[in-house]
Every structure is written in C-alpha cells, then in structure tokens.
Amino acid sequence: MNILEIIEAKKRGRELEPAQIEFAVNGFTADEFPVYQMSAFLMATWFQGMTPAETAALTGAMLHSGEELDTSVLSGPSADKHSTGGVGDKVSLLLAPLAAACGLKVPMLSGRGLGHTGGTLDKLEAIPGYNIHMDNEPFLALTEELGCAIIGQSGNIAPADGRIYALRDVSATVDCVPLITASIMSKKLAAGPETIVIDLKTGSGAFMRDLESARELATALVAVGKAYGRRMSVIFSDMGQPLGKTIGHANETLEAFDALRPGNRQTAPQDLVVLTEELVADMVRVAGVQPDRESSLAMVRAAWDSGAAFDAMLAWVSAQGGQLDPDRPDLGLEIAPIAHEVVATESGWLSSINCRQLGLSLADMGGARRKVEDPLDLTAGITFHPAIGDELKKGDPIATIHCNTPSLAMASAERLMAALTFTSERAQRSELILGRYS
Amino acid sequence: MNILEIIEAKKRGRELEPAQIEFAVNGFTADEFPVYQMSAFLMATWFQGMTPAETAALTGAMLHSGEELDTSVLSGPSADKHSTGGVGDKVSLLLAPLAAACGLKVPMLSGRGLGHTGGTLDKLEAIPGYNIHMDNEPFLALTEELGCAIIGQSGNIAPADGRIYALRDVSATVDCVPLITASIMSKKLAAGPETIVIDLKTGSGAFMRDLESARELATALVAVGKAYGRRMSVIFSDMGQPLGKTIGHANETLEAFDALRPGNRQTAPQDLVVLTEELVADMVRVAGVQPDRESSLAMVRAAWDSGAAFDAMLAWVSAQGGQLDPDRPDLGLEIAPIAHEVVATESGWLSSINCRQLGLSLADMGGARRKVEDPLDLTAGITFHPAIGDELKKGDPIATIHCNTPSLAMASAERLMAALTFTSERAQRSELILGRYS
Numbered sequence A, B: 001m002n003i004l005e006i007i008e009a010k011k012r013g014r015e016l017e018p019a020q021i022e023f024a025v026n027g028f029t030a031d032e033f034p035v036y037q038m039s040a041f042l043m044a045t046w047f048q049g050m051t052p053a054e055t056a057a058l059t060g061a062m063l064h065s066g067e068e069l070d071t072s073v074l075s076g077p078s079a080d081k082h083s084t085g086g087v088g089d090k091v092s093l094l095l096a097p098l099a100a101a102c103g104l105k106v107p108m109l110s111g112r113g114l115g116h117t118g119g120t121l122d123k124l125e126a127i128p129g130y131n132i133h134m135d136n137e138p139f140l141a142l143t144e145e146l147g148c149a150i151i152g153q154s155g156n157i158a159p160a161d162g163r164i165y166a167l168r169d170v171s172a173t174v175d176c177v178p179l180i181t182a183s184i185m186s187k188k189l190a191a192g193p194e195t196i197v198i199d200l201k202t203g204s205g206a207f208m209r210d211l212e213s214a215r216e217l218a219t220a221l222v223a224v225g226k227a228y229g230r231r232m233s234v235i236f237s238d239m240g241q242p243l244g245k246t247i248g249h250a251n252e253t254l255e256a257f258d259a260l261r262p263g264n265r266q267t268a269p270q271d272l273v274v275l276t277e278e279l280v281a282d283m284v285r286v287a288g289v290q291p292d293r294e295s296s297l298a299m300v301r302a303a304w305d306s307g308a309a310f311d312a313m314l315a316w317v318s319a320q321g322g323q324l325d326p327d328r329p330d331l332g333l334e335i336a337p338i339a340h341e342v343v344a345t346e347s348g349w350l351s352s353i354n355c356r357q358l359g360l361s362l363a364d365m366g367g368a369r370r371k372v373e374d375p376l377d378l379t380a381g382i383t384f385h386p387a388i389g390d391e392l393k394k395g396d397p398i399a400t401i402h403c404n405t406p407s408l409a410m411a412s413a414e415r416l417m418a419a420l421t422f423t424s425e426r427a428q429r430s431e432l433i434l435g436r437y438s
Helices: A003-011 A018-029 A035-048 A052-063 A091-101 A120-124 A136-146 A159-169 A177-191 A211-227 A250-259 A270-286 A293-305 A308-319 A355-363 A406-418 B003-011 B018-029 B035-048 B052-063 B091-101 B120-125 B136-146 B159-169 B177-191 B211-227 B250-259 B270-286 B293-305 B308-319 B355-363 B406-418
Strands: A079-083 A106-110 A148-152 A195-202 A231-238 A246-248 A338-343 A348-353 A381-384 A397-403 A420-423 A433-437 B079-083 B106-110 B148-152 B195-202 B231-238 B246-248 B338-343 B348-353 B381-384 B397-403 B420-423 B433-437
Touching: A003 A018, A003 A035, A018 A035, A018 A052, A018 A159, A035 A159, A035 A177, A035 B035, A052 A159, A052 A177, A052 A211, A079 A091, A079 A106, A079 A177, A079 A270, A091 A106, A091 A120, A091 A148, A091 A250, A091 A270, A091 A293, A091 A308, A106 A120, A106 A136, A106 A177, A120 A148, A120 A250, A136 A148, A136 A308, A148 A308, A159 A177, A177 A211, A195 A211, A195 A270, A211 A231, A211 A433, A231 A270, A246 A250, A246 A355, A250 A270, A250 A381, A270 A293, A270 A433, A293 A308, A338 A406, A355 A381, A355 A406, A381 A406, A397 A406, A406 A420, B003 B018, B003 B035, B018 B035, B018 B052, B018 B159, B035 B159, B035 B177, B052 B159, B052 B177, B052 B211, B079 B091, B079 B106, B079 B177, B079 B270, B091 B106, B091 B120, B091 B148, B091 B250, B091 B270, B091 B293, B091 B308, B106 B120, B106 B136, B106 B177, B120 B148, B120 B250, B136 B148, B136 B308, B148 B308, B159 B177, B177 B211, B195 B211, B195 B270, B211 B231, B211 B433, B231 B270, B246 B250, B246 B355, B250 B270, B250 B381, B270 B293, B270 B433, B293 B308, B338 B406, B355 B381, B355 B406, B381 B406, B397 B406, B406 B420
Parallel strands: A079 A195, A106 A148, A195 A231, B079 B195, B106 B148, B195 B231
Antiparallel strands: A231 A433, A246 A381, A338 A397, A348 A420, A381 A397, B231 B433, B246 B381, B338 B397, B348 B420, B381 B397
C-alpha cells in the first residue's frame, strides 16, 4: 500500500478500503509521507466526497489516533451535546447542569473560540479560579459525583484531527462534509458518551450557510455516530442572529448562569431558553430517561424551575475551583468598565444581521481571537438588544459595548452597525428551530 | 494576493488572473509558501482544468522562470519537434539532419528517458565521444553553421517546470492537460524556435492512452504556442507498437543513422520512415520553406535520397565530438554481445502489444531507467521483428535480445512475451498516422 495509489484512487472517485484510509491518517500523523501528499489527498476528497463507510473509517482512524475515555465507569446514561458554533452560543453552560439535574452524566470536553465564534472553554475561564485541566480519572469521578464536569480537550484526544485540521485550514479544504464529520465525531466519540445531540447551526454566523448543506452534514454525523453504536439526534437551529443578548466571555457566562436561577426561565432571553430546553430534552429522550419530547421537556423545565439545575451548576463550578458568588447579581464575574451605548441612527425594521461581522466586532476590542495565539480580553463583550423583525425608532438602543479602551469600543461599534440591515417595510422574524434529524 | 485565496478560487472553478498564476508559480519556485499548498493547487487544477488564457499564463510563468535562447541570431527559419514519448522513438536522430538538409535551423534541447520511454539524449550518448553539454552561444553558432545541433536541456531552462513536475509526480497530478501543456511548451518556447511540430502519440506505449485526450492536449498545445507567436502543427501517431524494429540506445541510434544512408529510405522500417518524413515535411511546410505537404515531402525525400541528410548527420555528430565510422555497417557503435533469440511458441496473428511492458523489458536488463538515478547500459537493446497484424508460425523469430548477461536476457524475454497477444483469427494492422491538428 502506498499513499500515491490512495490519492489516485480518491481522485478517480473509487471507494477507499478502511485500511487505505487508516494508512493515510496514520502515515500522515507519523510523518511517514510528506505533508504535500496529504493536502493533495484532502483536495481530492473535497471534490469526490466520501461514502458513509469511508467517512466512518476516517472518523475511526482519527479517533484511534489518541486516547478514549471509558464512560462505562459512569452509573447513569452518559450524554453530550456538540454545537457547530456560532455567535453568543453559551448553551453548554446551561445544558450541562440541566442535564445533570435530569439524571444524565455529562463528561464534556470543550474547545476554544476562533474567529467570529466563541468557545465554551474561554467562557469558563472568565470565572475566577476555574480549572480547565484535569486527568481523565478524576474528571470522570467528578462527572459521576455531580452529573457534569467540563474540561479542556487534551492533546491526547484524536491528535490526528488536530494535525489534519491545521492542514485543512491552509489548503482550502475546511468546507468538506466528510472531513467536518470526521473532525467532529472523532473528538466526540473519544469523549465516550452514549448519547450525542448535535446543535447544527445555519445562517450568517454559522459555518454552514444554508440548510441544504446542514442536512448533508447531519446525515453524515448521524451515520457515523450510529456506526459506532451511539444514540444520535440533530436539531437544526438558526444562527442568523446572536443567541441570547450577550456576546463575549464574562457577560455570556453571566447571562447563562443567571438564566438558570429559579424563576428566570420566563424572563431570560427566550431564544436561549427554548434552544437549551429542546437540546437537553433531546438528550433526556434519546438517552432513554423519558419516553417522548413532552415528558422530556417537562422534566427539564422542572429541574430548571426548582433550582436543581442552578444548584448543580454551582456545585460543578465550585468543584473545578471556580469562585462564583450566587448572592451577587453579577455572580462575581468581572465585566469591562466602559459601557458604550450604540443607538439607532434612523428608524426602521431590523431585517438582517451579518452575524459573522458581529462576532468580529468583539475581536476588534480583543474579546475574540483572529489567530490561535491571540491573547483574549475575557471582560470585553457586547449586549445586543434587538432581534430580527424588531421595529426601531431613531435613538433606540441597539447595543451596549463593554470595553476597557474607548477607542476600541468605537471601532467595534462601527463594525457592528455596518453588520445590520434596516428596511422601511416590516421585516419578518426568523424561526429558531429549523428542523430535526435522527 | 495570497496562495490560499488562489487555491480557493481554482477549487471553486473561477478563472484565475495571469497575476495570480504567476504568484503561484514564482512563489512556489522561491519557496515563499509551503509545498503542501502547491500540491493542493495542482489537485484543484486537476479537477477544474484551466482556460486557454490560464494555461498560457501558466506556461509563461514557467518559461520566464529561467533563461530563453535567442534564435533571432539564426539566419534561416528555426524549427523544432516535440514527441510526447514512446517506445523505439528515435525520430529526432533522423529528423534534425533531414530538416537541416532542407534549410531549416534546428537547435534541439533534449531530455533523458524514464520508465518505459527512451530519451534522445541517452541515445546520443551511445555514440563514443558525443558531448551533450554546450553553452548557448556556441550551441546556436553550431546550429547556424550546420543546420542542427542537439544538446541536453540545462537546469536554467524553465526551472519552475522541473520543480512542479517533481511535485506532480508524487501528488497524482501528472495526467492533467493544462499542466502537461505548460510543462511541454515552457521548455519548447524557452529553446526559441519559430516553428514547433508536435508528434502526439497515443496507445499502449504512450502517456495518452486514447485519441480523445490527445486531441484535447493538441488543442491546448497549439493555443499556447500561437499565444506566444509560434507556428504550430500536431501529428497524431500510433504508439501501440514500437517505432522501427529496435528498442534500446546504441541499436536505436544505429537504426536511425543507418536509415539515413542514401538508398536506405526504401529498405528501412517503413513506419519509422513515414513518420519521420511526415514530421520533417510539416516543419518545412509550417516554417514556410515549401507551400504544401506534397512539395515539402518531395524536398525531404530528395534530401534523404541524395545523402545530404546523412552528410548533415555526420557533420553535426562530429562537431559535437561524436566518433562515427561511416564505412562500418555498425558505424562504430557498440551493441551488447549476447544475442538471445525469442521465437513464437505457437502459431497465430499478433493482435496487440502492451508497449509499456515492452519498454520495461528493456529496463529488466539495465537498458532503461526505472528511477532517475538508475545507471544505464547503453549497449543493451531489443530488435523486435513482427508488427501487429502479422501471422507467425511456431518457431518464427519474434525478437533478438542484445544483452551482457544471459540471465537478464531471460527475464527480459519473459516480460516481452507476456506483453504480446496472439489470436487464432486474422488481426487487423494498425494505422500509423491517426490525424493532424494545427
């Protein structure tokens, strides 16, 4: 077997054997052939795609390149959620303790943000003292004890994915469904949960711009998960506007945790509440804890309204060293001191948002990374007030920019305003939940 | 401008600007971006192809990466021929002195053989003393004086082609018409002739297996040549069986030069004679020396039959240090001493030849290179007697294998016989000239 034959076969559209795909992944990871052959293989894959069997083999090869967590040590059904990423997506911070309060075991390995999208790990680091590093054994023990724990994904999880992703990033092969599928699933499978629910986002703030390519990705994700014996479910959600009212780190963490307080389910931003409820209910139902969507939703809402989820959150964060003060409205999180108000300069309906630009306006003030090595200001953030379909009068508040430097707030405001489209006619509100697949 | 955008544009099928193609070629040659980005670009090009304007720009960028010969110093019309390569293709050795005897100036830069195909340069080195190295100025002076000269292509001619070809070879992107076109034409344009005639071969011994892809390549070659102000013509010829009776180096050189002796045009292998006549006549006609094919053919035959071409050959070879003795039947060339006869083991019609395997059977005894660095036995060779469509009786001669080691002759004979297909029904003869394009 040699890599040139494998590239040639993929180029010609012939289906590869699992052994050929393993040869490519393992050989690349072990530096057994030059990087330029892997990039040629990736580009050929971009054009020819992969069959479900090939995608499963690719995922498996990447999965087996590193260590896998043994969740069989957990006493309850294990479940996890993956989001394809967006702007203001703080769902994991509510979802993990909610699912724990419903009796699930949620051992969550999270990543950092890049570009316009945020990362759960960065949001957790806005909590003073929160420790994202933990060995597998104490991590699973903590998950067993408290129902959930969230740490950073170590370099030992699917290391082949890290190397392949880095190459895709510089060879124009990021936007390729089988490669995306293997990247997502190799990491999720390594983390070991029995049930995996995917929040597949489309729209201006998502990697998938349209529902058609999202459906293609969902089909591939579910097929791979099932091939590895997992229970799978996908919810398609809209990322044409930020989720919740906040974008940033400390302020997103605050919005997420504050929403969990008993009684706040009705007052918190309803898009955040509804998507979180639906995703946790899916985890509960698919894991077999409840028989249908209605009973699952009822269970989630009860855990939310009783304060059980808020308590589970406090216990989990505290166990990982995080210092939250539940008696303070800001929970003790530090938000940047300058609050620059952005108001409507004319009247009209907000008809669309370039959500990617909104995410980048956070980067303008150091609140998001343009490159992996960029430092991050966790206190910077944006509170974005209107939703698509809202009518605004001249002078109405659009956003509050939380920043440490006035000039950066101005630059951020400028990009933010340029990302909004107003019309003189009534604009339609957008649907949050666009579909399901399992 | 950056290479990632250029890869992305090619991947999406957008037409690249000449400046983008120059950026890719120059940046790659100057190591300004990683090799894995160039291989991704080449693979995207394999899938999306190139427009005529893109192919011309690619050729130009590769051409301008090195030095170009100034053939304007030559007093007559300059012309050259390029063959896409085959088994037993010794045409250049006859063609250069024939064209010279017709008044053309032929400054020929040649290459070495690899795999199943031979190279003119290696065949010339079978002549004792022949010097393939010469600076441009004396090379052009010799061409001016004698009408032709043949040297090795220096590393300064289109160096970008050398680097790109090496990468194509290991990234499964060799078989791509615009890349082949730019590779051929960048070198031919650098050598400077006004008229370029292409011998485009198809069949089991050629790189192009079918006439359809050969027509596609011809169209691209002619378009690029014309874009650079050259007079272009293409002859499609069959490479389904060896050209002439010999395969090897010294024995091919002997066959070629011996055919040039006055009177031998009628007795030499007719496929070799016809293809050579047609190609030289095309050079004569396209260069404007004669008005049509008939008058051009008449001129070529006169130069052949009068001995003018043979004399031109002796003068040219001698001027480059080659020692030939025209009074000896073998011209003083050394052929390997062992002559192993291969005979038909059953009766039947020879219906097809795997010509590539025939070329490799020469490599079995060191008479061809499998890798660039392989040493070459220039005295080894094969005299192949029958042609497709011939009827053979059991015991009839098929080949004489000229070799220095008996065991190697046996291995070569085994591969040679496996390359032949015999049928019990009458097999059709094949056409030599399959078409023309200009």
